[in-house]
Amino acid sequence: MKTRYSFGGDEHIFVEVDEEMSMEAFFKSLSMTTAVRESKINGVTEICPANASLQVKFDPDVIKPDDMLAILKSLEANAESADAELDTRIVEVPAYFNDPWTRETLMRFRERHQDPSGTDLEFAARINGYGSVEEFIAAYHGSPWFVSMVGFVAGLPFMYQMVERERQIEVPKYLRPRTDTPKQTIGYGGCFACIYSVRGAGGYQMFGITPMPIYDPNQEISYLRDFMVFFNPGDIVKFRPIDRAEYDHLLGEVEANRFTPKIHDVTFSLAEFHNDIDGYNHKLEETLNGS
């Protein structure tokens, strides 16, 4: 990993922690983000962590670009020496895979896909070496995910699965982006999962849908009353597969404003995780389930 700095015009500095994605690059970008935030540098207006990079927006009338750059570089050293531990939360997201709504949408845009003859799930299962769609879905929800970035559009989480690189799922994006994606679609592109927070354009493969709202600009949903965006970078997500009957039931609960997501506080240690990935993930899941 070699950190690279570049100015984005006269108001931004782009910090690439690594060209490629890894848990280490994500942790370093998150820890630099925290360091920048805690430094409360006069003139900084936005601090945006991403998967393996971060971006700082500043007012060059308040702080000179070169001074801003020097401060960021000095903070990098601290970020490297920091223990890779994170106080965060694990969240259960109910997921209805292979649902009729994303299937209807993917059929409408089939000519924009690499494999017009099948579904996104069939394509992704095949190119990742799974024998069946069911096995692929089992791997998808079998291990938890880190929210490694929030963005693109309001409240959309990018998620990186907490498994060895050999087990990471990789899929290309659509050849040409769709003009429509159902709200709360569970998608995948590159090595990242996402949940579309709003209906709109999108290029990620579509695998399923969640009944759980993650963005509410009107702040009426009980758990989004304090803030309209649900996810933060660093959150851990565990998908729980549900069927049509449970999807319909949960949707009813959401509409009656009775649904609240299952959440538990956890401290994540990168070293312990690497020692025994499946064992550590299993413990996280037990914490979530309160056992």
Added chain:
Amino acid sequence: MAVKVISPGLATSVQDLGRPGYYHLGIPISGGMDRLALRAANLLVGNVEGAAVLETVFMGPELEFTSDAMVAVTGAELPPKVDGDARATWTAFPVKSGQVLGFDYLKAGARGYIAISGGIDVPLKLNSRSTYPLGGLGGFEGRNLQAGDELRLRSATGGVKEGASIPQDLRRLPGSPAELRTLPGIYWHRITESSQRNFFEDMWEVAPEADRIGYRFRGGQVLEFVEREQPFGAGSDPSNIVDGCYPYGSIHVPGGTEPIVLHRDAVSGGGYFMLGTVISADMDLIGQLQPHTPTKFVEVDMQTALEARADRSHLLNAIRKALG
């Protein structure tokens, strides 16, 4: 104290100076694309510079006033009319209760800023009245205006001089070709030296796909990428990167073909490389570009970018002084 929307124009929205501080959650700054014009319009009608105005693109709305107010229209040459009688742009004029503010055809530029004394009264969302339609956030019910909407106005603070006008030499619209000064960087090294040269030498033109999220350009040569093995997680196309944050004004070239410059409603991040960023001083100009406008990207360094930024703030001070 209200304004009724008889017809909304093409895409008219409530905007102020935007909503900084939430980009890390995918909520863009929004606000007027041409901020200088927005400030000038407010100053003309005696508002604070960041009061909420209407931003209208290509074709103006028709608005019926239910109370007396002062109005100014700046930005594009989109000539206002009161009950059919022409009024000047960049100049304060009264509209009486019962009168209708309409517009003639667009003559130059792309976006008009309609300031009304007091300012548009919509609820503050994350400290701003700006509309972010993609997220259904802010403005009038989170969307562009529709026929039948009724906009309330805040109480005017006074200090308005009928006929007050911004001198011609303090108004700004892009020339032809438009010139967008650009600081190369971020993933500039991903394209070959000859493509780096071509990008700045080629004449581009604004594509029809140009909105508040971003402006697309076409007509230049396809960019060639420096060969590499794609890093893990970046995706297979050479224009792909591991999804990162996008600066406002950053220039993306998906597949190396058509550059997109992100603007006030930018998507906050994604998986396309950026070759540089349009400098802050030239962001306003982009909002005034019509489709098919020939455009050159002009390479500058940081020093030039900061000087241009200083010029821009001198211009704003000159406007304040001209009206003070």
